[in-house]
Amino acid sequence: MSEIRRRDPRREWIARNRLHRDHVSVLAVLGQGNTPSEWLGPNGVMRRNPHAVGFIGPNGLKRIDRSGGQQGGPATVATGTAASDSRQAVTIEAPAFLVAVVPDMSGGRLSSHDRDLLGLARQLADADPARPGAVLAVLFGSHKEEALGEAGVDRLLHLGDDAYEGYAPEARLAVLAAVERDLAPRHWLLPDSPLGGADLGRRLAARLGERPATGVWQLEADAEARGKNGSGWRCTARGAANTRDFLRPLPRVALALAECAEPVSETRHAAEPVTLAQPLPVLLSRIADLGPVAVDPAGVALAEAGFILSAGNGVTDWEGFHHAAKLLGATQGASRVAVDDGHMPRHRQVGATGTWVTARVYVAVGISGAIQHLQGIQSCDKVVAINRDPGCDMIKRADLAVIGDAALVLQALVTLVEQEREEKRHAA
Amino acid sequence: MRPDPQKSPSLAITVLVSVGCHPLTGRGRRADQDARGVELARALPLAEVRLLHAGVLDAGSDAALRGYLGMGFDALTLIEQPESSDVVPALAEVLADHPPTLVIAGTRAERGEASGLLPYLLAERLGWPLVAAVAEVEGVEGGVATLLQALPRGQRRRLQVRLPAILTVDSAAPAPRQSAFGPARRGQLAVHEVGEAVPDAELVEWVEQPARKRPKRLKIVKAASARDRFKAAAAKAEGGSGQVLDGVTPEQGAEAILKLLKEEGVLRR
Incomplete structure (x- = not known):
């Protein structure tokens, strides 16, 4: 033409x-x-x-x-x-090398820490456009994450067996050792988060005989390091109770802190499933997980509670509220008004002037959502609002909002939970 | 104070202690997590606790180590090692010579690289199981210890581990008792001789500097148009994504809430 x-x-x-x-x-x-x-x-x-x-x-x-x-x-x-x-689809057919990432998947989803780590893995994999590497994610147990490819995963090794649920460091370590043997990734990246990657990563490093970098928060390409040990990267690692920084060449195993890199946002990756060549050996675990222990939710600090039932001005039935919190096993919180009126103690106040909470689920009962309160619940994953006013700010923030009288809805919730427990007891 | 070993089968515990660092003054002190580990060991019935430290002995570390002696000990076994040497071989040698039933250590040191790797290397070398972040030892029976592990968000998990084992102690473990001045002065630092110290060659090559403040992450707005940028800048509360149940009975609302709570897995069984 x-x-x-x-x-x-x-x-x-x-x-x-x-x-x-x-x-x-x-x-x-x-x-x-x-x-x-x-x-x-x-x-x-x-x-x-x-x-x-x-x-x-x-x-x-x-x-x-x-x-x-x-x-x-x-x-x-x-x-x-x-x-x-606008997000470019990327498929890496024949990767030059692998960058293995073991995300925590707390609650079955990629945490923000995991996403940062995948961003860091992409930096390592995409450094040389002529010879791109692939990011391999190793997931244990069941998960409900659908957008793994969008987070930057090229290859996915998923082990959904029950043996890896709970605290099973020995079984997980056996899998990672098998990955090392079969796929030989160039880098191992794990989140340096308590009980997740911090534990598993140190076990892996001890097993592989590598000296890991722990508390890594910065990574930069460095020609000098390339000459010496071939990694070509220099990392900055936090040590000595967060008072010292260590600049060192990046070793094969690195445990990275949160916000170590920007999460992937501009590309979509394939997340192709891979399997191990050989079946894993059955090993006898010396550590047995007997399951979680019931903790008194009132004793859990508000800032680190995972499930908060919070009361505001719309609550009239305080006995019912306390009962519901006890039955659901939720830590109690309150808005400033409820505290000022003397219904709740000051250390239970959520918001800019009280505690900044990080709960996975935050149930706001009769709270209209002043901006100071919404600031305090910024980092909560799921917010449920029960309120009479359909136009209030809390409803706009909430993932699930129920318009209605707080006392009645709470009462119905309590009845439902009690019914279910009763049925379970009869079935057992 | 200690139970008589002849009378009852006692439980030999070795606590690995280190020299801590006060977060404000930077002075030497007993390390917080190690002191919690000592407290954990002392709280066990029939425990025969031995303190073990490997490192330099000077005026600063002497005062810090005596802090542990003040928690009710006559002696502390000290393996003298020069500055910046790898203490893992020395500790493994001592532990292999007189294997205890339980080794307790803090999660991370307060000085130096503080990688928290030492218990893992010892476990790998000795072939013992390791349990991280222990908050409480509930009991030791028939070669099995029942433990409570501290999870994030104040939760606990019950574990059983076959002995001998290595435990690392979390900051959620019970607070250590006060160190008494008199016993601390009277206690002995018993120097234990081992083979030659192994220098840590890699650590010397790294550049060490005071911790820089980490840059604060900026909120990056990727907007193609001015309208999107303005919307992102002026947004008050992000909405629209949530599900709003209007005009439902309390029962229907409660059912929807219960479904969400179950999906998130926060509801106790």
Whole structure:
């Protein structure tokens, strides 16, 4: 095909002539909408029709949106596809090397720490565009994470066996040793988080006979380190109770702190499942996990509680609230109003002036959501709101909101839980 | 104070202690987690506790180690090692010579590299199981110890481990008793001779510097248009993603909440 643009004067004339019988079909051929707002004129000058710009808004008024994200017009479709395709799909067929990552998957999902670590792994894997490496994620137990590829995982080794659930460091270590034998990754990255990667990573390093870098929070390419031990990277590791930094070449096994790198956001990866070549040997564990122990939720500090039932101005039945918290096994929290009114002690206050909480599930009962309170629950994963006012800020923040009387909903919840426990007791 | 070994089968425990560092003054002190480990060992009935330290002996570390003696001990076994040497071979040698039933150590040191790797290397070398972040030892019976492990968010998990084993102590373990001045002065630092010290060659090559403040992560707004950037800057509460149940009976609402609580796994069985 010739690169020269050919003009069809007749078709352009029909496109300009709105009264022509072929006007609509010609517009379709030219790829313009039924009311084009701008087109190339006969002399090569852009012509605009200001009346065709914009769309009719919900109030019957004409709205002009110059951001490009116009609603109601043909432009909507174009921007929609552009948004979904903006992340580039990456498939690495024959990786030059592997970077193994063992995320914690606390609660069955990638934590933010895990995502940072995958970002760090991508830095290591994509350093040389000519010879890209692949990121291998090793997951234990069941998980409910669907967007593993979007977090930067190229290869996925998932061991969903029950043997890896709970505290099973010996079984997990056997898997990692098998991965080392079969796939021989160039780097091992684990999160330096208590009881997750911190424990497993140190076991792995001791087993492999490698001296790991612990508390890594920065990584930079370094030609000097490349010459010496071949890793080509220098890392900064925190030590001595967070008072000293150690600059050292990156070893094969590294335990990284949270926010060590930016999480992956611009690419989508394949997350192809892989399997181990040989079946794993059955080994007798010397550590037996007898399961979690019931902890008095009132004794758990508010800042580190995983499940908080929080009360605000909308709570009238305080006896019922305390009973519900006890039955659900939730730590009690309160908004400032509830504390000021003397219903709850001061150390139970959640928010900017109280405690910044990090709960996995935060149930706000009768709290409308002052900005100071919403700041305090910023890092909560799931927020449930029970409130009478459907327009309050807490409802906007909540993942699940129930509009209704707090006392009645709590009462119903208590009844449901009691019923279920009763049924279980009869079944057993 | 100690039970008579002839009368009852006692439990030999070795606690590995280190020289700590006060977070504000930087002076030597008994390390917090190690002191908790000593307290854990003392709390066990029929325990015969022995303190073991490997490192330099100077004025600063002498005062810190006497802090442990003040918790009710006559002596502390000391393996003298020069500065920046690998203490793992020396400790493994001593532990292999007189194997105790239980070795207790802190999770991480308060000085030096503080990688927290020492218990793992010892466990690998001795072939013993290791349990991390122990908060409480509930009992030792028939060669099996029942432990409570500290989980994040104040939770606990019960474990059983076959002895001999190595335990590392979490900061959630019971607070150590106060160190008494008199016993601390009277106690002996018994120097134990081992083979030659192994220098730590790698540590010397690293650049050590005071901890830099970590950069605060900025919120990166990836917006294609001015409208999106303005929206991101002016956003008050992100909404729209949540599910709102309006006009439902309390029972239906409670069911939806219960479903979410079960999905998240926060509800106790």
